[in-house]
Amino acid sequence: MTKTCNGSATLLCLASLLTIINAPALADGRSDITKNIDARYDQHQAIAMQIWDLAELGYLETESTALLQQKLSEQGFRIESGVAEIPTAFVAEAGSGKPVIAFLAEFDALPGITQTASPVREEIPGKAGGQACGHHLFGTASLGAAVAVQQYLKDNKLPGTVRVYGTPAEEGGSGKVYMVRAGLFDDVDAVLSWHPGDVNRASVAASLANRSARFNFRGVSAHAAGAPEKARSALDGVEAFNYMTNLMREHVPQETRIHYVITSGGEAPNVVPDYAQAYYYVRHPDPDMVREIWQRIEAAAQGAAAGTGTTVDIEIMHGNLSLLPNRVIANLMQANLEALGGLSYSSEEQAYAEQIYATLNTPEFGLGSEAEIQDMEIELSMGSTDVGDVSWTVPTAEFTTATWVPGTPAHSWQAVAAGGTSIGIKGLQLAAKTLALTAVDLYENPQLLQQAQAELKEEQGEGYEYVPLLGDRQPALDYRLKP
DSSP, rough: OOOOOOOHHHHHHHHHHHHHHHHHHHHHHHHHHHHHHHHHHHHHHHHHHHHHHOOOOOOOHHHHHHHHHHHHHHHHHHEEGGGGGGGGOOEEEESSSSEEEEEEEEOOOOOOOOOOOOOOOOTTTOOOOOOOOOOOHHHOOOOOOHHHHHHHHHHTTTTTEEEEOOOOOOTTOOOOOHHHHHTTTTTTEEEEEEEHHHHHHHEEEOEEEEEHHHHHEEEEETTTOOOGGOOHHHHHHHHHHHHHHHGGGSSSOOOOOEEEEEOOOOOOOOOOSSSEEEEEEEEEEHHHHHHHHHHHHHHHHHHHHHTTOOOOEEEEEEEEEOOOHHHHHHHHHHHHHHOOOOOOOOHHHHHHHHHHHHHSSSSSSOGGGSSSSOOOOOSSOOOOOHHHHTTTTTTEEEEEEEOOOOOOOOTSHHHHHHTTSSSHHHHHHHHHHHHHHHHHHHHHOOHHHHHHHHHHHHHTTTTTTOOTTTTOOOOOOTTTSSS
């Protein structure tokens, strides 16, 4: 019996299509995949905790990427290192032929936030950053899924290639954008992604496109009291620039986000600074609107420089397109999450979670929701990710698992803490299984891939051409180093 899915009924019939076509044939194989991942729990925990402890910042993740590449190589993956002119980026693959299914593997940490695995605030003095977005779990789960899928293809003598893309510097470095721009995804049929979180669910939500830059103002220094007329303050340039952009907030679409920090403003009040820097982000759901607002931001910078007798140069740091989720693949992910079920806490984990939960401010999800699979996320995400550029090039979908205590926001000390415990590892294992089973669905059902690719072409529209928001700049390998 053959059944196909067409038109608006596609999403409704995908689950039944999967059941009718291959549930009997895949029953044992799917069980083998989950057993494979369960058997590697200790290995996955060791890898993730080593990367958690390293907490290397974007483009500086030399030990983290080496560890992931080593473990994949030991499993027979062919490794290409230093791709897209990024020393810490890599592509690992196993198998051969079509289809090519890829997993994304992030591993960078966030600067300025450190925490032990304690359920109370406990910083680590002298440490540069922490895994406050759970990327140590992200990369490791993708590795675990890829190894399980490789074994599945081999055991079942199936054609197909499984790839892992080691993608550095997601946090503001746009590592994936350079990899897309270099054509590394051109022959990929589907990309499966996930992200640590506080809830279990797939997503069909879009995200914000964004662009960032460093605005470097230069003036003339002099004694602030003895010869102020001879000076031109670079900090005045930055402050005038910030004032003008803050006035602009009233006159941009309401979905716009503009945020900045002054990264350099001088060293002593009695020395007029001849150098100052502001670091800006601009976000909006529409990449073209980001470009339009950005022109106004740059004009404000030039006006501020002219008005203060300084000069300004602008270095684009990163740029991400909005996320374009693929509904066909997301539906498969949701179905697999529901088949696998949520997480269960031990009594020790429950006590730990209660302590963390007590520190959270107005949590959206309550304790116990980690055991559930929530409905798919459909509302616009106000964050940004370089997965966006991948998703405009290859059919891409992602999901989250509860690697953190329910209600925990990303980029928080609570996320660092729980990610360093067995709670994080349990979420990692669920993610690896969901990734692997979704990949198997696609290997076994070519028409699902065809539908996913048709959906992407429809979303792209006639004559679509990929144009990265960061332009033709080279990877900003020093963006986490202080200016």
